[in-house]
Structure formats: C-alpha cells, structure tokens
Amino acid sequence: MCLADMHFVSLKTFFGMRRGQYNNLEEANDFLKEMNELIPFTKDPAISSMIYLARLGSAVAMETQNAHAVDDGLSYLQFAKEHAEHISPGKDTGMVYSIETNLLFEKYEKDPSNEMKTKLLNTIDIALSHFSQESEDVKRELKRQLMSKMAYC
Numbered sequence: 001m002c003l004a005d006m007h008f009v010s011l012k013t014f015f016g017m018r019r020g021q022y023n024n025l026e027e028a029n030d031f032l033k034e035m036n037e038l039i040p041f042t043k044d045p046a047i048s049s050m051i052y053l054a055r056l057g058s059a060v061a062m063e064t065q066n067a068h069a070v071d072d073g074l075s076y077l078q079f080a081k082e083h084a085e086h087i088s089p090g091k092d093t094g095m096v097y098s099i100e101t102n103l104l105f106e107k108y109e110k111d112p113s114n115e116m117k118t119k120l121l122n123t124i125d126i127a128l129s130h131f132s133q134e135s136e137d138v139k140r141e142l143k144r145q146l147m148s149k150m151a152y153c
Contacts, residue, residue, distance in 0.1 A: 002041075002042070002043055004038050004041035004042045004043075005042050005043050005048075007038055008035060008038045008039075008042050008048055008051075011031055011034055011035050011038070012035065012051055012055065014031065015028065015031045015032075015035070015055055016055075018031075025059050025060055025062060025063050028059040028062070031055075032052070032055065032056055032059060035048075035051075035052045035055065036052055039052060046083055046086060046087060047083075047087055047092055049083055050080045050083035050084055050087065050092065050093070050096060051080075051092055051095070051096075053076050053077070053079045053080035053083065054076070054077060054080040054095060054096045054099050055099075056076045057072075057073040057074065057075070057076030057077040057079075057080065057099065057100075057103070058073060058099050058102070058103070059073075060072045060073040060076055061073025061074075061103050061106070070103050070106050070107055071107075073103050074100065074103050074104070074107075077096065077099060077100045077103065080096045080099075081096055081097075081100070083096075084096050084097075089129065089130040089132075089133070090130060090131075090133060090134070091130075091131060091134055091138065093130045094127050094128075094130030094131040094134075094142065097123055097126050097127035097130055098127050098142065098145070098146070100123050100127075101120065101123050101124055101127055101146060101149060102149075104116065104119060104120045104123055105120060105149050105152070108120050108152075108153070117153045120149070120153060121150060121153060124146045124147075124149060124150055127142070127146055128142070128143060128146055131143075
C-alpha cells in the first residue's frame with residue numbers, strides 16, 4: 001500500500017467516525033477536499049473515487065437547510081454505484097450500498113410507501129451480498145446493522 005493509499009484510508013476512516021458530528025457539508029469539506037486531491041495518487045483511483053463519491057453523498061445528505069439534501073446525496077451515491085459496477089464486490093462496494101441504505105431509510109421514514117420499502121429492502125440485500133467475502137465478525141456486524149433497518153420496514 002502506497003503512502004497516498006494509507007492517507008486516503010485514514011481520511012476515509014476518520015470521516016466515517018466523525019460523520020455524526022458534522023452539522024453540515026461545510027464542516028466535512030476539508031476532509032472531502034483532501035480525499036478528492038489524493039485520488040489520482042492512489043493505487044486504484046476507481047476505488048478511491050467510488051469511496052469519495054459515497055462519502056460526499058453522505059455528507060451532502062446532512063445539509064439541514066436543503067429540503068432535497070437526501071435526494072442530492074443519493075445522486076452522488078448513484079455515481080459511486082456506477083464505479084462499483086466495475087469493481088469486485090467487497091467491503092468498499094458494500095459500504096456504498098450501506099450508505100445508500102441509510103439515505104433510503106431516511107426517505108422511507110418520511111414517505112413509507114411500498115415502492116420505497118421495496119427499494120430499501122433490495123438495497124439491503126445487495127449490501128449484504130457485497131460483504132459475503134468478509135470475516136465472520138465483519139459480516140455479523142454489518143448484517144446486524146442492516147437487519148435492524150429491515151425490521152423497521
């Protein structure tokens with residue numbers, strides 16, 4: 001793993017840990033900007049770009065002043081999923097679908113329609129399948145998180 005990859009992973013991890021502490025996109029902007037600048041120097045820019053877009057979508061969805069924040073965040077997730085189509089399924093691609101699940105769940109809470117429920121459950125299934133090659137501990141934790149969302153549907 002090269003230095004750019006290690007730095008990118010540390011930013012990704014730190015951003016993920018602090019996501020709940022950000023009140024808006026502006027507070028997360030420094031991390032996102034630094035992640036974006038590192039992408040060309042990483043070993044696999046497609047994976048790094050996918051992760052960046054997923055984290056950006058998550059951050060955009062936090063904007064409380066924007067009534068369409070979740071939809072805007074899902075737009076970035078769509079771009080991340082397009083990257084994921086060309087990457088072997090694993091924890092990074094699964095993370096994209098997990099973030100999408102979180103955003104879809106926010107939409108479902110506001111509009112509990114059958115269509116949204118189906119979309120949410122399908123996304124959870126996809127996320128679970130992407131984590132199938134991970135260790136038992138990782139699979140169990142992610143399955144617990146995703147299944148708790150299923151219980152609310």
